Amino acid sequence: METFGLKIIASDKVFYEGRCRNLIIPAPDGEKGILPNHENMVIAIAVGIARMEVEEGKWTEVAVGTGFAEIVNNRVTLLVDTAERPEDIDVRRAEEQRERAEEQMRQKQSTQEYYHTRASLARAMNRLRLAQDKKWNI
Amino acid sequence: MANIREIQGRINSVKDTMKITNAMYMISSSKLTQARKKLADTEPYFYALQGEISRILRHVPELRHHFFDKREKIPAEERKIGSIVVTADKGLAGAYNHNIVKLEEEILSKPGIHKLFVVGELGRHYFAKRNVEIDTNFKYTVQKPTMHRARDISAVLIDQFEAGELDEIYIVYTRMENSVQANAEVVKLLPLERSSFGEIKMPLNMYREEIDLYPSADAVMNSIVPNYVTGMIYGALVESYASEHNARMMAMKSATDSAEELIHDLSIAYNRARQAAITQEITEVCGGARAQQKK
Numbered sequence: 001m002e003t004f005g006l007k008i009i010a011s012d013k014v015f016y017e018g019r020c021r022n023l024i025i026p027a028p029d030g031e032k033g034i035l036p037n038h039e040n041m042v043i044a045i046a047v048g049i050a051r052m053e054v055e056e057g058k059w060t061e062v063a064v065g066t067g068f069a070e071i072v073n074n075r076v077t078l079l080v081d082t083a084e085r086p087e088d089i090d091v092r093r094a095e096e097q098r099e100r101a102e103e104q105m106r107q108k109q110s111t112q113e114y115y116h117t118r119a120s121l122a123r124a125m126n127r128l129r130l131a132q133d134k135k136w137n138i
Numbered sequence: 139m140a141n142i143r144e145i146q147g148r149i150n151s152v153k154d155t156m157k158i159t160n161a162m163y164m165i166s167s168s169k170l171t172q173a174r175k176k177l178a179d180t181e182p183y184f185y186a187l188q189g190e191i192s193r194i195l196r197h198v199p200e201l202r203h204h205f206f207d208k209r210e211k212i213p214a215e216e217r218k219i220g221s222i223v224v225t226a227d228k229g230l231a232g233a234y235n236h237n238i239v240k241l242e243e244e245i246l247s248k249p250g251i252h253k254l255f256v257v258g259e260l261g262r263h264y265f266a267k268r269n270v271e272i273d274t275n276f277k278y279t280v281q282k283p284t285m286h287r288a289r290d291i292s293a294v295l296i297d298q299f300e301a302g303e304l305d306e307i308y309i310v311y312t313r314m315e316n317s318v319q320a321n322a323e324v325v326k327l328l329p330l331e332r333s334s335f336g337e338i339k340m341p342l343n344m345y346r347e348e349i350d351l352y353p354s355a356d357a358v359m360n361s362i363v364p365n366y367v368t369g370m371i372y373g374a375l376v377e378s379y380a381s382e383h384n385a386r387m388m389a390m391k392s393a394t395d396s397a398e399e400l401i402h403d404l405s406i407a408y409n410r411a412r413q414a415a416i417t418q419e420i421t422e423v424c425g426g427a428r429a430q431q432k433k
Contacts, residue, residue, distance in 0.1 A: 011183045011285055011372060012176075028361065029353050041350040042194055044361035068362050070190055072349065079186055081285060081365065112297045116289070 002036035005075040006052065008062070010083040015062070022053040023076060025069055034069075034076060043069045045080060047122045049130050061086055063130040065123060082123070089131040098124035142415060145408040149401060156397035162230065163390035166383045173380035176283075177314065184373035191366050194349065195330065203356065205363045208329050209305050217250040220295065220304040222327075222371065224311040224378040225261030226386075227280055234312065234385035235260050237322035242310050245324065246270060253304065255295070257375070283379050288372035296364055299328050311374035312381035318388075320381035325374070327367050 006020035023034040026048025050062045067080030101121035109117065209217075223242050225235050239261065246252055254272045256262045258280045265272055276294065278287055298304045307328040314320045351358040 009183050009186050011180060011369060013179045014182050027353065028357060032352070039350060041352055042358055042362075043352045044358045046361075066361060067365055068190075068358065070194075070349070072193075077186065077190065079183065079190060079365075079369075081368065112293055116293055119289075 001056065004034075004036045004038070006078070007076070008078040008080070008083055010065075011081045015083040016052075018054070020052050020054055020076070021056070024051045025078070026050060026064070034071060037074055038071050038076075040073070041071045043071075045069055045078070047119070047126050049126065050078070050083075061130055063089065063126050066119075084127065084130075086130050089127045091128065091131045094124050094127040094131065098128060142408065142411045145404055145411055149404045149408060152397050152400050152404065156394055156401070159390045159393040159397060163387060163394055166387040166390060170380065170383040170387055173376070173383050176376050177380045180373055180376050183369060184377075187366055187369045187373075191330070191362070194351075194362070203359045203363075204300065205328060205359060206330050208331075212305055214249045217305045218253065218303060219245070219248075219250040219306045219308070220253045220255060220298065221245055221308040221310055221324075222255045222257065222291065222295070222374075223261050223265070224280060224309070224374060225256065225258035225264075226382045227259040229260055230389060231382055231386040232389035234320075234382055234389075235264075238310055238312060239264055241322045241324055245308060245310070250306075255291070257291075280375065280379055280382065283372065283375035285368075285372055288368050288375060292364060292368040292371050295327070296367060304328075309371065309374050311378045312385075313374075313377050314381045314384065317384065320384060325370065327370060328363075330363065 001021055003019040003021050005018075006023060007017045008015040021036070024031050025034065025043065026032075026046050027043055028046045031048075032043060045064060045067045047065055048063075050064045051059050052062065053059050063082070063084045063086070064078070064080045065082035067078065070077045070079070098121060101117050101124055104113070104117045105121065221242060223238060225238050229235060242254075242261075242265075252270055254265055254270055255276045256265055256272060257276075257278045262272065273294075276291075278291060295304070295307055299307060306326065309325050309327055311323060311325075312320050313323045
């Protein structure tokens, strides 16, 4: 099967660099799949879970933050602020983050603070979702 | 020649200062190792982000978006210019803070209504004395830069930019060229300018085609630009943090070295003075004894 070059760069590390068969990323309006020889495109990425198929039938799930994906000449570059594997997620910390965000949501805040908290909550929920999905699979 | 006690006092005071500079040297060098690691982790993101934005701008020439709006109708005197200034929390870092302040002064000398967002205690004190408008709610330290802090800062700035409270946003920070060279730099964050991305070197032999933006150019830009600003701020904070500790380490190293030199010189002077005193005493004793013999 054909493959394409994939590079996932998070703000704190180069998360993945290598070949990939199939990639599904969370766009603002739903998930989007990328197969080899995709049209050149730039896609916005929302907070969510990306999945990549590096080997036949073996999917890796990654919790990603906001950013964008760029597809040029069968090469895909994902630039996201965070990228984490399920096993790297600290469930307790994510839980605390969620509680903190929820606590702040209940208080009166400015629009700017509200968006900020909402984004923080989304990231926490996303981490928890991925970490917990994994737990059930075992 | 100064007397022994004076020289002794001087040596002790230099020794005490040396203890401090040496300790600061150790602290900075250990912090620098952490900062270097962080820098190495962030650099791919930082440069890739700049590269991608420049590529998108080159391929999508007809883009109209409020982040690109230069607001040319506003005359130069009435333009509201915001700058993020990244200084250290304290001095004792050689020319590090001075270079940043000098660059910021250059921006301040240009026409327009200036507003400063100072990160770092030292810069805050300096600019508070100069009667420039400083955002007082903007209290962030430069220690241990995090993505969270960068998000906070960029949210504030983008909000003000969109509300029309700021027309231009710059960031003044120190970029680490290599382990000995660090340069203070000004980067324009908003509005985005095509020309400012021009210098980034891209391989020329690569074939580039039209790029589609999905779901729409607007949606992509709305997602990318705040991200880009956050990423740039984070990168700048990390670069500054590493440069600061590098500068402080070098400053403290040379301070310790010159303290050692000073102690060396002083101890020679001290020994001379001590010997002179002993010689004098002996002469006196001998003189006394001789006077006794003559009787």
